[in-house]
Structure formats: C-alpha cells, structure tokens
C-alpha cells in the first residue's frame with residue numbers, strides 16, 4: 001500500500017519532468033528508506049521496459065531512423081538516412097572516415113539532436129522520449145570513456161552508481177561483467193596499465209552495467225590486434241544471441257561481414273547500399289580475379305590487356321602490383337589471364353579467383369576503399 005504511494009509519487013514526478021536523482025533526494029528528505037526508494041525505481045523501470053515499448057518495437061523494428069539529416073556549419077554530416085533494426089539483430093554501419101557514423105550513433109543515443117527526421121529506439125522517440133531511450137540503451141563510444149587512474153573494478157562500480165544501482169547490485173554486476181569480459185584477473189589494476197584490447201573490453205563492460213536492451217558500439221575494434229578483435233566479436237555475438245539489439249559502426253569490411261545480420265554502407269552522409277553481406281557481394285559480380293604481378297610497374301599495361309575478361313573495368317593498385325577484375329566467366333578465365341600475360345612476358349607472382357570481399361563492394365560503390 002505504502003509502496004503504491006511511493007510508486008505513484010515517482011511516476012508523477014517523472015511525468016512533470018523531474019530527474020531521477022532529484023526525485024530520490026526529495027523522497028529521502030521526506031523520510032523514505034533508500035532501499036524502498038530503490039525498489040520502487042526498479043519496479044518502474046521493469047514495467048516501463050516490458051509494457052511501454054512502443055508499437056514499432058513490437059512490430060519488428062527495434063531501432064528505426066527515417067530521413068535523418070544533420071549539418072555542422074557547412075558540413076552536411078547526414079543527408080537523409082533511413083534504417084531499421086529488428087530486435088536481437090546486429091546491424092553494421094560501414095563507412096570510411098567522416099562518413100557520418102558517429103553522428104548517427106550520437107543522434108540515436110540521444111546525445112545529439114537531428115535537424116530533420118525521426119528516430120525511435122525501443123519504440124521511444126529519441127527526441128521526445130530521450131529519458132526512456134537512455135534507460136534502455138548502452139553506448140560504447142569511439143574513444144574510450146574509462147578513467148585510467150582508477151582500477152577496472154572502480155570504473156565499473158562508478159558507472160553502476162551513476163546508474164543508480166544499489167551498492168550490493170553494483171558489486172554483483174561489476175563482478176559478473178569483469179568475469180564475462182575476461183578482466184577478472186586484472187580487475188584491481190589501474191586501467192592505465194591495460195592493453196588496448198582490455199580497455200575496449202572495460203569500455204564495453206561499462207556500457208553493459210544497466211543490462212541495456214540496445215547497444216551502440218562505435219568502432220568497437222578499431223586499433224585492436226586480430227586476436228583481441230576476434231575475442232570482442234565473440235562477446236558481441238553472444239550479446240545479440242541473448243536478445244540485445246546492436247548497432248555497430250565499423251570501417252572494416254570483414255567485421256561487418258563476420259558480425260552483422262544486415263549491413264548499411266554509408267559514405268558522405270548518405271546510405272549508398274544495404275543488405276546482407278551475401279546480397280552486397282552479389283551486387284558486384286560472381287567472382288573476382290585477383291592478380292599480383294612480380295613487377296608493379298607493369299600493372300597498368302597488364303590491366304589493359306585483361307579488360308574484356310571482366311564485367312567491369314579492373315581495379316588497379318600500381319604500388320602493390322595488384323589487379324582486381326570482377327568476372328562472370330568462371331575458372332576458365334584464369335587460363336586466359338595466364339596466356340595473355342605470358343605472351344606479353346609479364347610475370348605473375350600470384351593469381352586467384354575468389355568471391356568478392358566487402359572491400360570490393362565498397363570500391364565498386366564509392367570508387368574508393370575504406371582503409372586509407
């Protein structure tokens with residue numbers, strides 16, 4: 001009974017725009033026990049996430065953006081972006097430096113207001129219901145947000161407290177996450193002694209403290225060595241399997257290819273392609289011939305001799321001595337490549353017929369690669 005009064009009080013105070021920390025303080029001042037206050041907040045949070053999820057979230061898409069535009073002075077960072085992510089899916093936003101990835105993540109995570117367009121997360125409008133959106137999301141930014149002068153454990157405890165978890169809950173969650181992200185042994189060391197991979201894992205742990213339904217990961221593996229990257233991929237996959245909806249940004253083809261259910265390719269503020277990794281690859285061609293020449297200075301001449309074997313003009317890297325040619329002619333084309341180059345006395349160092357990589361997709365779509 002008394003608890004109902006407490007719950008109603010909080011509901012009303014929230015409706016009239018009160019911040020949770022202010023409401024907590026008011027309730028404490030009028031004599032409520034902190035444990036009761038916490039229980040009431042937890043109850044409300046649970047109800048909200050179970051019942052209040054808007055229609056679009058129930059209808060399939062858990063994150064949706066329509067016609068998002070954003071400009072910074074003269075720079076048009078986003079020029080009308082649409083996307084939709086179903087619950088429990090991983091969407092990769094793939095694009096080079098300056099494409100607009102971070103801008104979109106900041107808009108969807110309520111840190112930045114769009115100039116135009118509408119976006120919802122879990123059915124909540126990111127502008128009108130920013131408070132509710134923040135309750136259900138976790139964000140790992142492009143640059144680490146951890147305090148290097150604190151231990152891993154202290155960092156997580158601090159975030160837990162900022163999320164208003166009780167001390168006991170905070171300790172429990174911190175221990176769980178240190179173990180889950182393989183930081184248990186390093187938990188009591190200062191974060192400044194961590195490797196890059198460990199810092200990224202600690203960052204991810206911090207964004208998981210409040211058990212978010214949606215996770216935004218802005219370039220989670222940039223700068224990591226291949227092993228740390230694969231470790232983080234595994235963790236991200238497990239989170240999605242457990243029902244977390246994930247939007248991650250990346251500049252790496254293989255990351256999108258490996259992790260994402262759906263890939264949105266963005267360049268200069270515009271979506272230039274989207275689909276599953278297989279769909280995007282099919283857009284290009286059936287196969288790619290990749291040729292490496294012994295003498296890179298012969299690349300241009302060699303490429304000219306092979307043009308008619310491809311479905312498109314070849315992509316040429318005269319520094320690496322590499323020619324990549326999309327083809328639908330199948331393995332027999334390799335014999336023809338060898339014959340022609342041999343006749344012109346151009347030496348081949350390596351020759352392969354392979355499925356197109358995501359990098360080929362990007363080159364085709366934008367005329368430039370992703371890794372500069």
Ligand SMILES: Nc1ncnc2c1ncn2[C@@H]1O[C@H](COP(=O)(O)OP(=O)(O)OP(=O)(O)O)[C@@H](O)[C@H]1O
Nearest residue numbers: 072075077095096097098099100101102103104142
């Ligand atoms: N606060 C800002 N003020 C001015 N310009 C900005 C601001 N934030 C982003 N921009 C510009 O908007 C464009 C998109 O930037 P954004 O950070 O979204 O790109 P990104 O895809 O995340 O790139 P990166 O891969 O380098 O992180 C860039 O031209 C950038 O310079």
Ligand SMILES: [Mg+2]
Nearest residue numbers: 101102103142
């Ligand atoms: Mg960025």
